[in-house]
Amino acid sequence: MKQEFLSGDEAIARGAFEAGVRVAAAYPGTPSTEILETLAHYQDVYSEWSPNEKVALDVAVGAAYAGSRAMAVMKHVGLNVAADTFFYASITGAEAGLVVVTADDPDMHSSQNEQDNRHYARFARVPCVEPTDSQEAKDLVGAAFDISEQFDTPVLLRITTRIAHSSGLVALGEPRSTERDAPPEYRVDRAKYVMVPGNARRRHPIIEDRVTQLQAFAETFAYNRVELGNTRLGIITGGIAYQYAREVFPDASFLQLGMTYPLPEKLIRDFANRVEQLIVIEELDPFIEEQIRLLGIPVEGKSIFPLCGELDQTIVRRSAIKAGLLDASPSPPIEQKEQDSALPGRPPLLCPGCPHRGVFVATNKLKLVVSGDIGCYTLGFLPPLGALHSCGCMGASIGVAHGISKADIAQKHVAVIGDSTFFHSGIPALLNVAYNQSDTVTIILDNRTTAMTGHQENPATGKTLMGQPAHEVEIEDLVRSLGIPLVLTVDAYDVKAVETALRQCLDSEGPAVIVARRECALLPEARKQWVALSIDAERCNGCGLCFQIGCPAVIRSDVVDAKSGRAKAQIDVLLCTGCEICAQVCARKAISFRDA
Amino acid sequence: MKSTNFLLVGVGGQGTLLASGVLSAVGVRAGFDVKKAEVHGMAQRGGSVSSHIRWGEKIYSPLIGKGEADFMIALEKLEALRYVDMLRAGAVSLIGDMRVPPLTVSSGGNAYPGDDEIRRGLSAVGDVRFVQSLRLAEEAGNVRAHNMVMLGALSTFMPEIAPELWLSVIEELVPARSIDVNRQAFQLGSQSC
Numbered sequence: 040m041k042q043e044f045l046s047g048d049e050a051i052a053r054g055a056f057e058a059g060v061r062v063a064a065a066y067p068g069t070p071s072t073e074i075l076e077t078l079a080h081y082q083d084v085y086s087e088w089s090p091n092e093k094v095a096l097d098v099a100v101g102a103a104y105a106g107s108r109a110m111a112v113m114k115h116v117g118l119n120v121a122a123d124t125f126f127y128a129s130i131t132g133a134e135a136g137l138v139v140v141t142a143d144d145p146d147m148h149s150s151q152n153e154q155d156n157r158h159y160a161r162f163a164r165v166p167c168v169e170p171t172d173s174q175e176a177k178d179l180v181g182a183a184f185d186i187s188e189q190f191d192t193p194v195l196l197r198i199t200t201r202i203a204h205s206s207g208l209v210a211l212g213e214p215r216s217t218e219r220d221a222p223p224e225y226r227v228d229r230a231k232y233v234m235v236p237g238n239a240r241r242r243h244p245i246i247e248d249r250v251t252q253l254q255a256f257a258e259t260f261a262y263n264r265v266e267l268g269n270t271r272l273g274i275i276t277g278g279i280a281y282q283y284a285r286e287v288f289p290d291a292s293f294l295q296l297g298m299t300y301p302l303p304e305k306l307i308r309d310f311a312n313r314v315e316q317l318i319v320i321e322e323l324d325p326f327i328e329e330q331i332r333l334l335g336i337p338v339e340g341k342s343i344f345p346l347c348g349e350l351d352q353t354i355v356r357r358s359a360i361k362a363g364l365l366d367a368s369p370s371p372p373i374e375q376k377e378q379d380s381a382l383p384g385r386p387p388l389l390c391p392g393c394p395h396r397g398v399f400v401a402t403n404k405l406k407l408v409v410s411g412d413i414g415c416y417t418l419g420f421l422p423p424l425g426a427l428h429s430c431g432c433m434g435a436s437i438g439v440a441h442g443i444s445k446a447d448i449a450q451k452h453v454a455v456i457g458d459s460t461f462f463h464s465g466i467p468a469l470l471n472v473a474y475n476q477s478d479t480v481t482i483i484l485d486n487r488t489t490a491m492t493g494h495q496e497n498p499a500t501g502k503t504l505m506g507q508p509a510h511e512v513e514i515e516d517l518v519r520s521l522g523i524p525l526v527l528t529v530d531a532y533d534v535k536a537v538e539t540a541l542r543q544c545l546d547s548e549g550p551a552v553i554v555a556r557r558e559c560a561l562l563p564e565a566r567k568q569w570v571a572l573s574i575d576a577e578r579c580n581g582c583g584l585c586f587q588i589g590c591p592a593v594i595r596s597d598v599v600d601a602k603s604g605r606a607k608a609q610i611d612v613l614l615c616t617g618c619e620i621c622a623q624v625c626a627r628k629a630i631s632f633r634d635a
Numbered sequence: 636m637k638s639t640n641f642l643l644v645g646v647g648g649q650g651t652l653l654a655s656g657v658l659s660a661v662g663v664r665a666g667f668d669v670k671k672a673e674v675h676g677m678a679q680r681g682g683s684v685s686s687h688i689r690w691g692e693k694i695y696s697p698l699i700g701k702g703e704a705d706f707m708i709a710l711e712k713l714e715a716l717r718y719v720d721m722l723r724a725g726a727v728s729l730i731g732d733m734r735v736p737p738l739t740v741s742s743g744g745n746a747y748p749g750d751d752e753i754r755r756g757l758s759a760v761g762d763v764r765f766v767q768s769l770r771l772a773e774e775a776g777n778v779r780a781h782n783m784v785m786l787g788a789l790s791t792f793m794p795e796i797a798p799e800l801w802l803s804v805i806e807e808l809v810p811a812r813s814i815d816v817n818r819q820a821f822q823l824g825s826q827s828c
C-alpha cells in the first residue's frame with residue numbers, strides 16, 4: 040500500500056479526494072488554510088476561496104442539495120461566521136454528503152480566542168468526529184461522508200492546530216468513483232428544504248430522532264475503540280489528547296472516541312464498569328466529561344487536567360502526578376533546566392518593507408485612535424509602533440469605529456482593515472457607516488493579497504484558488520457605490536501622502552475612505568524590486584526616530600555619536616527591501632532613497 | 636517506547652522547514668515510525684520557529700515533551716538558548732553560526748548573548764557543539780544551504796544511518812538546481828564534527 044508523509048491538513052485534502060468530493064469551499068484561516076491549498080491541486084474537485092466562511096458553507100450546502108458530495112473548511116472562529124448556515128443545514132440535511140471541517144486553535148497560536156467547537160455539534164444536533172493523527176484525519180473524511188449520507192445530516196470534522204500542522208505516515212486509499220451516467224437533476228422537495236416555520240416545525244422532531252439513531256450508531260462506530268490494558272485506570276479521550284495520554288499512561292485502559300458527539304452510552308457504561316477509576320483527558324472544555332456526568336457515571340477530568348491552553352505529554356504527566364495518578368519516581372525525569380527568562384524576546388512583527396508600516400507612522404503622527412481588524416496589520420499594536428487600539432474579530436473595525444463616533448468621543452479616530460478582511464465582513468459595516476452617517480474614516484490596507492495566512496487569492500487579485508483568471512473588484516468603485524462620498528487612494532509607502540489624505544478626511548464632514556495601496560513586500564513581483572538602502576554615518580546623530588517605525592532592517596550600529604552619546608543607526612542589507620519609510624522619518628536626511 | 640527526539644529551532648524564513656522535512660524523510664526511509672510537528676506563531680518572517688521530529692518504533696505524541704529532546708539543531712544561536720528546557724540530560728546541541736538579532740536587541744536595549752553564555756547555558760544540560768554552518772555553506776556554494784551543513788553534522792551522531800540515505804533524501808527534496816550545493820553542504824557538515 041502506498042504511504043505518504045502528510046500533515047493533518049494534507050491528509051484531509053487527500054481524504055476528500057478519495058471520498059469523491061466534488062465541491063469544496065473555504066476562507067483561509069490558520070490552521071486550516073492548507074486543506075484547500077492542497078485540495079486545489081486535484082483537478083477533479085472544484086475548490087474555491089469564498090469571501091467568508093458563511094458563503095463557503097452556503098456554497099457547500101448548495102452543492103450537497105444538488106446531489107454532490109461537498110465540504111466547507113474553516114478555522115474555529117469561522118464557524119461563528121457560518122453558524123447561521125450550520126444550523127439550517129442541520130435541519131434540512133441534503134441530497135449528498137456534507138462535511139464541515141473546523142480547525143480549532145487551543146493555545147491561540149494565531150487566534151483571538153480559544154473556543155471549543157465541539158459545542159457547535161451538540162448545539163446544532165450534528166455528529167462530530169475527531170482524528171488523533173494524519174491517518175485518521177484522512178480516513179475520517181470518508182467516514183464522515185458516509186455518516187452524512189446514512190443519517191441525512193451535515194457532519195462536523197473537528198481538528199486542532201496540533202493535528203493540522205503535525206505530520207505522520209498515511210496509507211493512501213483508492214479514490215471513490217465519481218463518474219455519473221447523466222448530468223444530475225435538482226430534486227425539488229419544498230417541505231424539506233424551504234425552512235419556513237411550518238416546515239421547520241415538522242423537521243425538528245426528525246432532527247432529534249436523528250440524534251438518537253446516531254447514538255446507536257456510535258456504539259459500533261469503528262473509530263470508537265476500546266484498548267484494554269490494566270483496569271485500575273480507565274481513560275476516555277479523543278483527538279490529539281489520546282496521543283499525550285498514551286505516552287503518559289502506556290499500560291492503562293483506553294476508550295478512544297473518534298466520535299465525540301453524540302456519545303455511545305452503552306460503550307461508556309461497559310468501559311466504566313470494567314475499570315476501577317475513570318478519567319477523561321481532553322483538550323479545552325470538559326465536553327466529553329460533562330456528557331458522561333449526565334449519564335450518572337462518576338468521572339474526573341478538568342479537576343486534574345487544565346481547561347485553558349494546549350495539552351502535551353509534559354502537562355498531562357505533571358497533572359497526573361499532582362493528582363496521585365502516577366508516581367513521580369518511575370516516570371521519565373521532568374525536572375529539567377528552566378528557560379532563561381532574561382533572554383531577549385523575538386516577538387512577531389511587521390516584516391521589513393511592510394506597507395502597513397507607512398500607514399501606522401502617519402496615524403501615530405496625528406495621534407489617532409485606531410480600531411483594528413484581523414490580519415498582518417494587527418501586529419501594528421506592538422511596540423514601538425503601538426498604533427492599534429482595539430481588535431476583536433474579522434470585520435469588526437468599521438462597526439466599532441462607527442460606534443465610537445456615535446459615542447461623542449473627542450479624539451479623532453479611524454478604522455483600519457485589510458483588503459481581504461474588508462471583503463470578508465467589512466462591506467456591510469461600511470454600508471452602515473454610509474447609511475447611518477458617521478464621520479468614520481476607514482483605511483483599507485490594500486496589499487493585493489490575503490497576506491497573513493500565506494498569500495491567498497481574493498476577489499481583488501484577479502485570480503481564483505484554482506488559478507483561473509477572475510474579475511478584479513475595484514475597491515474605490517465598490518466603496519463609492521455604498522454611499523461613501525469621499526474616497527482617496529494613496530501609496531501606503533508614501534507617509535506624507537497618507538498623512539495628507541488623513542487630514543483631508545478628518546477635516547471633512549461625513550464618512551470617508553482611504554485606500555492605502557501597495558502590494559505585500561513578500562509577493563514574488565515585489566521581491567524583484569528589493570533594493571537595500573544605506574545610512575550616512577556622518578549625518579546620523581543617533582536620534583533614534585528611525586527605530587520608532589519598528590523595522591527589523593533598521594538596527595543600532597556599534598558607532599556612538601560623540602555629541603548625543605547614542606548609537607547611530609545602520610541598515611541590515613540582508614533584510615532591507617528599500618521601502619523608504621525610514622528615510623522619510625529621518626530628520627537629518629541621513630538615510631538614502633532608492634534613486635540616490 | 637524508545638524514541639529519538641530532534642528539536643530543530645530557528646527563525647522564520649531560514650530553512651528550518653526544509654531541514655525538518657529532510658530529517659523526517661530520512662527517518663521514514665530508515666524504517667521508523669515518524670511524526671513531525673511544526674510550531675510557529677503569527678510572524679511571516681523573523682519569528683521564532685521550531686520543528687519537533689520524533690523517530691521510533693511507534694510514536695504517539697507529535698510533540699517532544701519538556702526534557703525529552705535528544706538532539707537540538709539550532710539554525711540561529713539565540714534560539715538555542717530559548718529551548719534549553721526541552722533538552723534531556725546528556726542531549727547533544729548543535730549550534731550554527733547564524734545570528735539574527737531580534738528587534739529587542741537590534742533597536743532596543745537588550746544584549747545578544749555571546750558564545751560563552753550560550754555554551755554555559757546549554758552545557759549544563761549536555762554536549763554542546765558549535766558548527767560553522769554559514770562558512771561551510773558558503774564554501775559549498777550558497778550560504779542558504781547552512782541547514783544542510785547542520786544536518787551533515789547531526790548525521791555523524793547516527794552512524795547507523797548511511798550517508799547515502801541522507802544524500803538521496805536531500806536530492807529528492809531540494810530544488811533540482813541546488814542539489815549539488817546542498818549535497819556538498821551536507822558533506823562538509825558531516826566532516827565538521
